[in-house]
Amino acid sequence: MKKLIVMMLVLALCVGNVYALGGAMVAASVLKYEPAPAEQGNTVDVWVQLSNAGTQADQVAIKFLPAYPFSLPQGMSDTIDVGTIPATEDKLVKFTLFIDGNAPNGEKNMTFLYKYGTRNEWTKFDAPLSLQTQNAVLVIDDYQVNPAQVIPGQPVDVTLKLRNAGRIAIKNLDVGIDLADGSFSTIGSGAKKRVDRIDAGETETVTFKLASDTSTAVKVYSIPVSLYYQDERNKQFTDTAKFSLVVNAVPEMSMTIDSTKFDSKTKPGTVSLKVVNKGVVNLKYVTVRLVQTPEYDVLSSTNEQYVGNLDSDDFESVDFTIKPLKENPRLQVQVDFKDPYNVDFHQSYDLPLRIITAADLGTGGFPTGTVIVALLIIGGGAYWWFKRKKKAKR
Numbered sequence: 320m321k322k323l324i325v326m327m328l329v330l331a332l333c334v335g336n337v338y339a340l341g342g343a344m345v346a347a348s349v350l351k352y353e354p355a356p357a358e359q360g361n362t363v364d365v366w367v368q369l370s371n372a373g374t375q376a377d378q379v380a381i382k383f384l385p386a387y388p389f390s391l392p393q394g395m396s397d398t399i400d401v402g403t404i405p406a407t408e409d410k411l412v413k414f415t416l417f418i419d420g421n422a423p424n425g426e427k428n429m430t431f432l433y434k435y436g437t438r439n440e441w442t443k444f445d446a447p448l449s450l451q452t453q454n455a456v457l458v459i460d461d462y463q464v465n466p467a468q469v470i471p472g473q474p475v476d477v478t479l480k481l482r483n484a485g486r487i488a489i490k491n492l493d494v495g496i497d498l499a500d501g502s503f504s505t506i507g508s509g510a511k512k513r514v515d516r517i518d519a520g521e522t523e524t525v526t527f528k529l530a531s532d533t534s535t536a537v538k539v540y541s542i543p544v545s546l547y548y549q550d551e552r553n554k555q556f557t558d559t560a561k562f563s564l565v566v567n568a569v570p571e572m573s574m575t576i577d578s579t580k581f582d583s584k585t586k587p588g589t590v591s592l593k594v595v596n597k598g599v600v601n602l603k604y605v606t607v608r609l610v611q612t613p614e615y616d617v618l619s620s621t622n623e624q625y626v627g628n629l630d631s632d633d634f635e636s637v638d639f640t641i642k643p644l645k646e647n648p649r650l651q652v653q654v655d656f657k658d659p660y661n662v663d664f665h666q667s668y669d670l671p672l673r674i675i676t677a678a679d680l681g682t683g684g685f686p687t688g689t690v691i692v693a694l695l696i697i698g699g700g701a702y703w704w705f706k707r708k709k710k711a712k713r
Contacts, residue, residue: 342373342374342436343371343373343374343375343376343377343404343406343435343436344371344372344373344376345369345370345371345372345373345376345379345404345433345435346369346370346372347367347368347369347370347381347431347433347442347444348367348368348370348444348446349365349366349367349368349429349446349448350366350367350368350411351365351366352364352365352366352448355449356449356450356451357418357448357449357450357451358418358450358451358452359388359418359419359420359421359422359450359452359486360418360419360420361417361418362392362415362416362417362418363415363416363418363448364413364414364415365413365414365415365416365429365446365448366411366412366413367381367411367412367413367414367431368409368410368411369381369401369404369409369410369411369412369433370409371404371405371406371407371408371409372407373406374406375403375404375405375406376403376404376435376436377402377403377435377436378402378403378434378435378436378437379400379401379402379403379404379410379433379434379435380398380399380400380401380433380434380435381398381399381401381412381431381432381433382397382398382399382431382432382433382441383397383398383414383416383429383430383431384397384430384431384432384443385397386430387419387422388418388419388421388422388427388450389416389417389418389419389427389429389448390416390417390419391414391415391416391417392415392416392417395415399412399414404435416429418450422450423450423486424450424451424452424486424487424519425449425450426447426448426449426450427447427448427450428445428446428447428448429445429446429447429448430443430444430445431443431444431445431446450486451486452485452486452487452519454485454550454554454556455483455485455487455488455489455548455549455550455554455556456483456484456485457481457482457483457484457485457489457492457517457546457548457556457558458481458482458484458560459479459480459481459482459544459560459562460480460481460482460522461480462477462478462479462480462562463476463477463478463480464476464477464562464564464565465478467565468565468566468567468568469531469535469564469565469566469567470531470566470567470568470599471531471532471533471534471535471537471566471568471599472530472531472532472533472535473530473531474506474528474529474530475528475529475530475531475564476526476527476528476529477496477526477527477528477529477542477562477564478524478525478526479494479524479525479526479527479544479562480522480524481494481514481517481522481523481524481525481546482517482520482521482522483517483518483519483520483521483522484520485519485550486519487519487550487551487552488516488517488518488519488550488551489516489517489548489549489550489551489556490515490516490517490548490549490550490551491513491515491548491549492513492514492515492516492517492523492546492547492548493511493512493513493545493546493547493548494511494512494513494514494525494544494545494546495510495511495512495544495545495547496510496511496527496542496543496544496545497510497542497543497544497545498510498529498542501532502531502532502535502536502540502566503529503530503531503532503535503540503542503564504529504530504532505527505528505529506528506529506530507528508527508528510527512525512527529564531566535566536566537566537567537568537599537600537601537659538566538659539563539564539565539566540563540564540565540566541561541562541563542561542562542563542564543559543560543561544559544560544561544562545557545558545559546558546559546560565660567600567658567659567660568598568599568600569598570596570598570600570602570656570658570664571596571597571598572594572595572596572597572598572602572654572656572666573594573595573597574592574593574594574595574652574654574666574668574670575592575593575595575670576590576591576592576593576650576670576672577591577592577593577636578590578591579591579672579673579674579675581643581674581675581676582676582677583676584643584646584674584676585642585643586642587618587640587641587642588640588641588642588643588674589638589639589640590638590639590640590641590650590672591636591637591638592607592609592636592637592638592639592650592652592670593634593635593636594607594626594629594634594635594636594637594654595633595634596629596630596631596632596633596634597632598631599631600631600658600659601628601629601630601631601659602628602629602630602656602657602658603627603628603656603657603658603659603661604627604628604655604656604657605625605626605627605628605629605635605654605655605656606623606624606625606626606654606655606656607623607624607626607637607652607653607654608622608623608624608652608653608654608655609622609623609639609641609650609651609652610622610651610652610653612648612649612651613644614643614644614645614648614649615641615642615643615644615645615648615650615672616641616642616644617639617640617641618640618641618642619638619639619640619641622639624637624638624639629656643672643674646674647671647672647673647674648672649669649670649671649672650668650669650670650671650672651667651668651669652667652668652669652670653665653666653667653668654666654667654668
């Protein structure tokens with residue numbers, strides 16, 4: 320009996336010594352994360368469990384090691400001081416991580432470091448986290464209009480570049496454009512296009528051929544686009560977008576000499592210039608300037624006249640007083656104006672001036688006929704007066 324008691328005491332002492340020699344035994348693991356699966360471009364909460372299978376563990380700390388696609392939100396520390404974990408107990412800590420928006424779907428490892436006691440070495444462990452985009456994302460990355468400026472009455476090609484910005488494929492995509500206001504109509508096809516499938520990260524293009532009416536106003540038109548599609552899980556999506564069409568045309572202006580008024584080819588006279596807007600766009604801030612040259616002197620109070628707005632198929636006249644310094648001088652005229660989009664234009668004209676006087680038309684000079692008629696009337700009157708006076712003397 321005594322021997323049995325001695326043996327049990329020895330065995331207990333041995334077990335106690337073994338337990339004391341083992342000390343603290345801390346291990347780390349990821350208990351859970353939310354949401355699961357996590358989504359790119361958002362944050363995820365990760366709970367890490369620290370389990371102590373040995374004696375009391377002091378100075379326990381855990382650190383997150385940032386690595387693509389995981390990072391810490393601004394202002395958050397990468398290290399958590401856990402403190403003490405009693406023997407055979409657990410501690411739970413939470414990290415909030417940000418997931419890069421461009422990360423692909425699938426499992427990605429998170430990396431953590433932990434230590435305890437007086438040890439200066441960190442123990443590393445990895446834990447997988449599942450990434451899955453929850454919704455399909457379709458965007459119009461770009462669009463091209465050819466020609467860039469639409470001329471009223473002319474065709475134009477509009478190409479839309481569609482990109483699947485999500486992480487799952489989309490299918491049965493219907494792209495429609497709204498032309499309800501009647502300014503544009505489609506050519507050769509309807510106002511809706513079908514795309515069967517766009518894989519994640521891939522792009523497709525659709526082209527609409529349009530034509531504007533000849534009476535389409537010059538301005539910027541915003542065309543609505545409707546997008547109807549499904550993701551690969553058959554979830555339905557509806558979205559809208561817009562693109563712009565700039566209706567414009569190159570200004571067409573002409574300048575002519577409308578009329579002249581000169582008494583002599585060498586004396587001052589008046590020149591009337593006609594400014595005509597022959598194009599389809601209205602013009603703004605039209606200014607006409609008669610440039611001084613050695614062939615004539617500009618005698619008007621100013622050599623510049625402001626016309627203002629000049630609508631399509633309209634004209635205005637401006638007058639200048641000049642003195643010719645040579646026979647049939649050439650007028651140098653400059654016109655400045657803006658189109659409906661405030662783009663500046665400058666045009667110059669070289670106009671031959673033919674001075675025509677009344678004498679050239681046979682209506683000027685000394686009035687010989689009028690003088691002869693006057694002399695005949697005076698002579699007839701004098702003859703009648705003398706004849707009557709002679710009769711009175713008898």
